[in-house]
Amino acid sequence: MKKAFRSLALALALALLMGMLPAAALAADNPLDTSERVELVMYLFGNEPPRYPAMLEEFNKMALEELNCTLSVYFIGWGEYTTKYPLLLSSNEEIDLIYAATWIDFANLAKRGAFLPLEDLLPIYCAESLKDQPPEALVQGSVDGHVYAYTSNVKTYSAYGAIVRGDLREKYNLPPVTDFDSYAAYLQAIVDNEPSFTDAAGGYNDPLFEDAWMFSKGLHPLTGSTGGVYYIDTTAEKPTVFAAHEWEGFREMAEKMKDWSDRGFWPKSILSITDDGGTMMKQGVAASRVHNFDNYVSDYIQNPNEWKIEWTNLVPKINHLSYLQDTMAVPSSSKHPDRALMLLDKIRTDARYYNMLTYGIEGVDYEFDENGFVKVANQDTFASEPGTWGFRMEKFHRQGVGAPPTYVEEKAALEAAVVPNIFRSFNMDTAPVKNEYAAMQNVYAQYYYPLSVGVSTDLDADIAKLAEQATAAGNDVVKAELQRQVDAFYAANAK
Template identity: 40%
Template sequence: MKRLSKAMCMAIAGIITSSVAFTGCSSKNKAEGAKKADTSKKVELSMYLIGSPAKDYDEVLSKFNEKARKDLNATVKVNWISFGDFGTKYPLVLSSGEPIDLIYTATWLNFYQQAQKGAFKPLEEIGPKYAPKSFAAEPKQALQQATVNGHIYALPRNYTAYNTYGIIVRGDLMKKYGIKQISTLDDYGKYLDAVVKNDKNMDPTGMFSTQTPIDGLYFFNKNLYPLSGDVATQSPFWVDATDKTGKIVNIVDSPDMPAFLQKMKEWSDKGYWTKSVLSNKDDKMLQNGKAASYIHNMDTWVTNYMLHPEYDLQYVNFVKPVYAQPYIQDAMAIPTSAKNPERALMLLEKLRTDQSYYNLLTYGIKGKHYDITKDNQLKPLDQEGFQQEGYCSWGYRDTNFRKDLVGSPKNLKDFRQNLKDNAVDNIYTSFNLNTDPVKNEYASVLNVMQQYYLPLKLGYVDPVKGLATLKEKLKQAGVEKVQAEFQKQLDEFVKNNNK
């Protein structure tokens, strides 16, 4: 990255915008900035992550804290928000005023909306001082994506991943049912039907309250990309990833919606998922042998494959076309309630630049939970004690530290190469909504989608009457005003990015 003089660095401090890349100061100045950090007072940092801890997580964290205490005069207390509760608990934690020094954030956790609400501290001034190497190493696009209203509110992962959203199915069950291939939604339906008829005690789809992504399979396969950055927000606004004009598609008004809802009603009536999905908190049905499939990304496929090689898990990606995920898909932020933001950034710097720190919270304890092979692969030793990359280490994922795992799916290398070879540019991954002009209406729209769209897409209500009710409720909530505002923003974005 291009270097600037100290004077110029000082001049640009605090005025980084989404159209201006962050540029680091000299190595000498970075060292001077780090030296000035006051670590005389011992602190305990509070960090929030998504998921649940490993059996040996406390032991791993103890080792981690030994290092942090020695290097930074700090320790870390990790608090967890389960996948079954993140939809409600995550925003409540951020708005509670509880002192939190670090928190995982992502598009699917409504990063942009939370940033606009003032949930996070701006980092453009303190970030380069207390985490200089991490900020200097960030790709230009990553910092652009972390910028909201002229301020950088998170440190995204430094890792390029490709968008995968599809189904994880059990190859052993496919063989049992005589199903040779699954590549379409209808193929998946045949698999689910076989599960219902042959394994009545198994949940066919493995969906739970905050993970009801059956519609994502359908609309991602139609070239669509959610403007919110993630399908989990239940926003109705999408855009064709291949259409450079940037015309917003409201999926509720899509010509495809009636047929999709009819199919979902049929699937629901056939028992492809239970009637209690929206109250179910069990996010581990696949790995515990209770579910025959799961709708998620490639990383989840790899993790579960290694836990249960006997399942011969297969993965089908429904995203079309393939494109690089936004960097802000995974990131770490400092809430406004943080008592120790400087020390939190210094800890992030360690996680991002010191592999011994990274390995502990990502892979566990060497010799107990993993080992490194001669070809630099990571060999898991005790997945029950600590499952590699299984505990929300994604926010500080770094391409220089990440290792392939021994025991991964045999076709993983070819799968990744295929993603890379076929990836296309999707400019919309760098677009972020400013919801402020219509924040009340947009909140009402999302509430309507939660209340009426969720049961509708799961086939719990009549598809024709339910869709009519949904449209009427959205109209009352101000969906037209919201769409007009978002279209205005998207038009401006397209004008500036299609050059």
């Protein structure tokens, strides 16, 4: 009896203690306490502009005074990110903020514990900037029910289209490009009359013709981006997962691409070209390319105005791309996630912080012109947006001087063409079938890519070979797993 009484007392005491703990913790120190001076470390992608350290010095004066912290920024170069990025996350080096995105395997990294869950931290430390965050952005940044990504809130579109030179189009009296056929007419005119363009369509080893074609037919890639293997048809009643080569329109597309290849729209050795279409347009090797709206804008800015560069969206039903295209995350190695998020909140809400990291020091590195466009003083010392896409904000984001005069209308037209697609929030998880998926990617590189740019002498044989190799690589296993995930997602999210 005595014993029982003692355990009861103990249990009561424990319960009391446990109940009190969070309350005590909250009362004891204000969560937004900045009394301790901390040094934060941030990793971004790209190259460090030469004037970056000078800017950061100014930035840190401000941060030290207002938030009692300083920031060091390191850049992960384009040539090394595939190895360095996972290495940084696995080495347990202390990092407080890091760039992340779908295309650098965000979901898989999050699932494997590379990032800290933020759902409890954001409302406390990022309360201000959270007001500007679209709710679906938080959903898209979630894996297994935890929010790991605090994404940029700039809207981007799944539109892909033809970027052509208006001066050449007018020279040959062609109507504006509106679809694949009028685009082909433009390319044919170039091939027939302008031999100096050796690669009329700007084809290279990752050309996007086939992606644009498939998107235009209402297919949605499960990766959410280009170069995917598995698709669903968003127009279908209930989504069924299939590999690109199993699509009923695949044969037609392969024939079309072979026709374009045979007509000389791009070189026969297209798959060995490593310069991208944009570079080749600038060099005068290509007279067009297929890409998205943002690339069109940068092509317009970077090339002579008399080229009258035009862009036509070839995908009729577009979506907002997942905000997970660009995000910041807090690695699990961070010692000061609270302070890192407070700084991130400041960057996302205070134009002084945002502009400095994004454009440099006003008056030295940039100024805003009367239209609100950014005028960069010197592209070589501080080009805009050095790796800052992860915290790009709609309200602060500005176009560079020289953007197309029709920019605002064109963007509005895109916004008007947007249809909802819940699968933009779907994060595919290939971990359970990682071996089969890796083998499938390899089969696609070897047998599908050539067909997707019409490099084939015998379509029937090559298509049969692709199907056979895909089956051997475990296509059915991957498909079954992805179908299970899609069904579960559909059941949970479809209205």
